[in-house]
Amino acid sequence: MSTSSTFSPDAFSLNGKSTLVTGAGSGIGRGIALGFAACGADVACLDLNLEAARATADEIAAKGGRALAVSADTTDADALAAAVGQAVDALGPIRAAVNSAGIAGATPAEDMDAADFRKVIDVNLTGVFLSAQAEARVMLAHGGGSIVNIASMSGTIANRGLTQAHYNSSKAGVVHLTKSLATEWARRGVRVNAISPGNTYTPMNTRPEIIERMEAYAGDTPLGRNAEVTDLVGPAVFLASDAAAYCTGVDLIVDGGYVCW
Template sequence: MTTPNFRLDGQVALVTGAASGIGRGIALGIAGSGADVACLDLAGPALDDLVAEIHESGRRALAVPGDVTDPTSLAEAVRRTEADLGPLGLAVNSAGIADAAPAESMALAQWQRVVDVDYTGVFLSCQAEARVMLPREHGAIVNVASMSGTIVNRGLLQAHYNSAKAAVAHLSRSLAMEWADRGVRVNALSPGYTATPMNSRPEVAEQVKQFEADTPLGRMARVDELVGPAVFLLSDAAGFCTGVDLLVDGGFTCW
């Protein structure tokens, strides 16, 4: 029996939401696994810093300022990726926002913005990526959902976010079935509470204590602990995995 290949050597990846948090960690992890990476996010120093760090690691990288709610922007991002780095074979769609509010008083614009970025943005990203992967009959896409698509987080008023993340998981299954016989695998990755900059602010310190107490492993995930699952789903080691929603939640959803 051959050893599973978890490496991504010689491949080209596109990561959305790459400038911070989980997206940034995954972009660095993909580069560390041997791929060249196009990093899509809103323009800014964080995006440039990420690309510089990937270059320093010895891999090629490309900063792609873009908006996941804009199909034209995504098509241009894919075009630039292929022009600068080569044929796109891997993608991680991590762009997302959160903006809590009580459901009964939530403005329609607030609901729509979260759904547009967290759900429709993932669909549009998959669509742009698949348009170059499907003709080659080769590709792997990972969509970052959340355990909030499976459970409702105690104390967090985010009906729009929870619904969008649940939709991402089912979208991933749906696309996986559409494209299963055309060489493109699609899976979802659903993190639990993770120590991103958003969860490291002083004003949420008390809430974080509750998050950790509610997690069987007794802590939040480190960003780097999401990298292995993402790389696995992209790699040949997961060649028979499609339509999976991989929960990486420290056991949270077992309770």
């Protein structure tokens, strides 16, 4: 049975919501943390580098927002639980979270050391699982919430010219992890979605093995340019907000149309 309702633009607001962003010290995580604050959220900025997290939190506070800097290794379940506990104590139960912490690298597959492969999988996939687990434990106990995992279009395609089998595999795992968690927690009020960015100007994508290719990628993109971090903020705000109340298990590819070709 359907019921009629009236949509309100207020559904996009994060006003007063306690949120947490991993990888908030730089790149996409930093941009989303600042964007959440601009939309009225209180933001726990989590990063392995505490000084970087503090810089983001200080920028939010300087603009009149409420923020907290916390540090944790996202591959350490106990450290994550402690950091999430700090966030809850300071800002209240988490209602929305974005898991953006990740690493990258490039090595031909035949030369890739097993330890390097495991490290990327551990940070990019296991770290997202452990982060979502810690966040969901709070949300499940306090009426639900929204989790957004940062995957990559590299979880859908194999990037031309880049030897990064470990990274691509980890991001494909994040997409399917997102769908798995979404179905498991849906009836208990926790939505889980992913954003898969295309080629984005971040510190990760100015590393030597990719920077020369970035302009070529822009030419291969239907919109004719690579993404800025700000291009990812709107999609994250949408998925975190009540405007996306009927979205779960979605992999939102934000790539300027790159995977269409």
